[in-house]
Amino acid sequence: MTPDLKGFILVSVIKILVIFVITLVGVAYMTLLERWVSAWMQDRFGPNRVGPKGLLQPIADGIKNIAKEETLPGGANKILFILAPALAFMPAMMMSGVIPWAAPVPVHFDFSLPWLGRFSHEGLMPIQVANLPIGFLWVLAIGSTGVYGIALAGWSSNNKYSLLGGIRASAQMVSYEVAMGMSLIPVLLLVGNVTFAAIVASQQQGLWFILPLFMSFFLFAVAGFAETNRAPFDLPEAESELVAGYHTEYSSFKFSMFFIAEYANLMTFCAMLTTLFFGGWDVPFTSWDQTPGLLQTIATGLAMFLKVTFGIFVVMWVRWTLPRFRYDQLMATGWKFMLPVALGYIVVMTLAIFAIDRLLPGLSGRIHQLLLFGVNLGLGYVTFFLADRGFVISGSSRHALPSTLEGASGARGQG
Amino acid sequence: MAIGVKVMKRPTSEVSYVRATLKGMALTFKHIFRAPVTMQYPEEKSTTEWSLSPRWRGTHRMLTDEQGRSKCVACGLCPQICPANCIKLVPGEDEEGNRYPLIYEIDEFRCVFCGYCQEVCPEEAIHVGVHYENSEYSRDRFVYDLERLSAQTHPVSALWDPADPRGE
Numbered sequence: 001m002t003p004d005l006k007g008f009i010l011v012s013v014i015k016i017l018v019i020f021v022i023t024l025v026g027v028a029y030m031t032l033l034e035r036w037v038s039a040w041m042q043d044r045f046g047p048n049r050v051g052p053k054g055l056l057q058p059i060a061d062g063i064k065n066i067a068k069e070e071t072l073p074g075g076a077n078k079i080l081f082i083l084a085p086a087l088a089f090m091p092a093m094m095m096s097g098v099i100p101w102a103a104p105v106p107v108h109f110d111f112s113l114p115w116l117g118r119f120s121h122e123g124l125m126p127i128q129v130a131n132l133p134i135g136f137l138w139v140l141a142i143g144s145t146g147v148y149g150i151a152l153a154g155w156s157s158n159n160k161y162s163l164l165g166g167i168r169a170s171a172q173m174v175s176y177e178v179a180m181g182m183s184l185i186p187v188l189l190l191v192g193n194v195t196f197a198a199i200v201a202s203q204q205q206g207l208w209f210i211l212p213l214f215m216s217f218f219l220f221a222v223a224g225f226a227e228t229n230r231a232p233f234d235l236p237e238a239e240s241e242l243v244a245g246y247h248t249e250y251s252s253f254k255f256s257m258f259f260i261a262e263y264a265n266l267m268t269f270c271a272m273l274t275t276l277f278f279g280g281w282d283v284p285f286t287s288w289d290q291t292p293g294l295l296q297t298i299a300t301g302l303a304m305f306l307k308v309t310f311g312i313f314v315v316m317w318v319r320w321t322l323p324r325f326r327y328d329q330l331m332a333t334g335w336k337f338m339l340p341v342a343l344g345y346i347v348v349m350t351l352a353i354f355a356i357d358r359l360l361p362g363l364s365g366r367i368h369q370l371l372l373f374g375v376n377l378g379l380g381y382v383t384f385f386l387a388d389r390g391f392v393i394s395g396s397s398r399h400a401l402p403s404t405l406e407g408a409s410g411a412r413g414q415g
Numbered sequence: 416m417a418i419g420v421k422v423m424k425r426p427t428s429e430v431s432y433v434r435a436t437l438k439g440m441a442l443t444f445k446h447i448f449r450a451p452v453t454m455q456y457p458e459e460k461s462t463t464e465w466s467l468s469p470r471w472r473g474t475h476r477m478l479t480d481e482q483g484r485s486k487c488v489a490c491g492l493c494p495q496i497c498p499a500n501c502i503k504l505v506p507g508e509d510e511e512g513n514r515y516p517l518i519y520e521i522d523e524f525r526c527v528f529c530g531y532c533q534e535v536c537p538e539e540a541i542h543v544g545v546h547y548e549n550s551e552y553s554r555d556r557f558v559y560d561l562e563r564l565s566a567q568t569h570p571v572s573a574l575w576d577p578a579d580p581r582g583e
Contacts, residue, residue, distance in 0.1 A: 040451075
């Protein structure tokens with residue numbers, strides 16, 4: 001092996017370990033934040049007993065979960081039952097591998113170790129585990145394999161509630177994946193590249209994509225809620241009807257694995273939302289962070305952290321505000337609202353970009369994106385003020401309109 | 416829906432899901448800045464918003480006279496009126512002919528905390544108390560004997576007064 005390759009492997013292993021640890025610690029403190037947010041919104045205190053201000057609560061929870069008894073249901077498929085938590089956990093850990101957490105930092109080292117030989121590294125090191133050329137497609141692809149863990153957990157438990165939860169999870173994730181993928185195509189239209197580095201660079205030159213691609217942001221956020229099984233889309237574990245859904249039969253650390261996977265997915269989703277629509281690690285209104293350096297890396301990392309934390313807070317805020325959807329509302333929203341709107345938005349954005357390029361050639365990136373923002377204002381008005389009349393989420397099934405009911409009332413009496 | 420559910424027509428101006436969601440989120444956000452209404456129980460036990468009513472009927476207390484003897488004269492009215500039959504009373508008599516309880520026990524598990532014993536007592540000896548922290552490590556500790564009843568120090572219940580039904 002050349003010293004360069006060995007240096008690259010060394011740096012990668014360190015990055016993997018650091019990001020793995022940060023993810024696990026972040027997940028632990030997200031559970032605490034979730035409980036705090038829910039408490040604040042319900043005029044309560046939340047955890048405040050373990051350690052100062054309750055800050056050691058996640059550690060107590062972790063110890064409790066490890067110390068609990070592991071149960072294995074009598075009729076369960078043993079292999080799949082044990083495999084399922086791992087299948088849910090691994091994609092959740094792998095997904096965040098392509099997220100750039102901060103600006104690249106220049107790293108130079110050249111040293112020798114006994115037995116291992118010479119290590120060297122020269123040039124910029126991106127603060128992400130793997131700078132893959134397929135970019136966010138990796139997140140979408142790995143994210144969709146996470147459904148295996150949930151579906152298999154539901155099936156192998158030999159429990160009707162778990163099975164229903166698993167089926168719901170797979171149906172829901174498959175439905176919303178389509179809209180999620182479609183909602184990201186306008187980003188490709190603007191950037192012309194799927195790598196996160198190119199997307200962040202494009203937003204540093206122009207505007208954050210939440211402005212020129214607002215509808216894309218909205219669709220991606222809603223689909224992301226469904227993909228991460230967060231309220232109001234938490235039907236797979238709907239406790240009022242399915243006990244605890246797919247993880248009803250799990251206890252101890254196997255349950256914790258599902259829990260960690262859910263929160264790690266949420267963190268990756270918020271990081272991706274930040275990178276795609278809120279400028280990634282870009283510090284707003286400045287350009288000094290574009291020259292590489294250690295200070296810039298720290299500052300941009302902090303900016304990324306704040307943006308992701310805010311995103312997580314918003315997700316929790318939504319959870320403690322909205323009631324859960326009914327199953328038919330979930331499916332109707334996914335297929336009859338999200339997908340057509342996403343497809344229509346691709347067409348409109350393509351036409352708008354084409355028209356701007358043809359009619360006003362040579363515009364700067366910023367003006368170009370402001371024009372697109374104007375287009376989005378119009379689309380947003382149409383969607384949220386004209387179309388949103390009991391159609392986006394209908395109060396009850398649209399098959400049971402009052403007019404059809406009146407005619408059917410006689411037949412219903414006999415039936 | 417397989418079964419006909421009657422769907423009422425809603426005003427079209429009020430069925431927007433996205434706007435209703437934003438309204439709800441504004442409401443929950445406002446609540447973040449409100450002071451919690453929770454009482455931090457073991458540290459604070461009585462606040463201005465939350466305190467025990469003087470009519471609270473909790474575990475019993477036997478009042479004593481100046482010499483430290485219980486006021487009970489073992490008349491037998493309280494075991495007679497007790498609907499749960501939880502009072503055990505064995506009367507005794509000293510050389511001067513004064514009656515006193517040889518055994519006076521209340522099984523707090525059987526007691527329904529109706530307060531009749533306090534109401535019926537001619538000597539104002541047995542009372543239900545304004546008190547609620549009663550945990551013990553063993554079940555037989557819940558049969559309170561005379562010594563224990565006399566040793567209680569918590570305030571006694573005011574009970575309901577028919578002449579002043581609202582406590583004013």
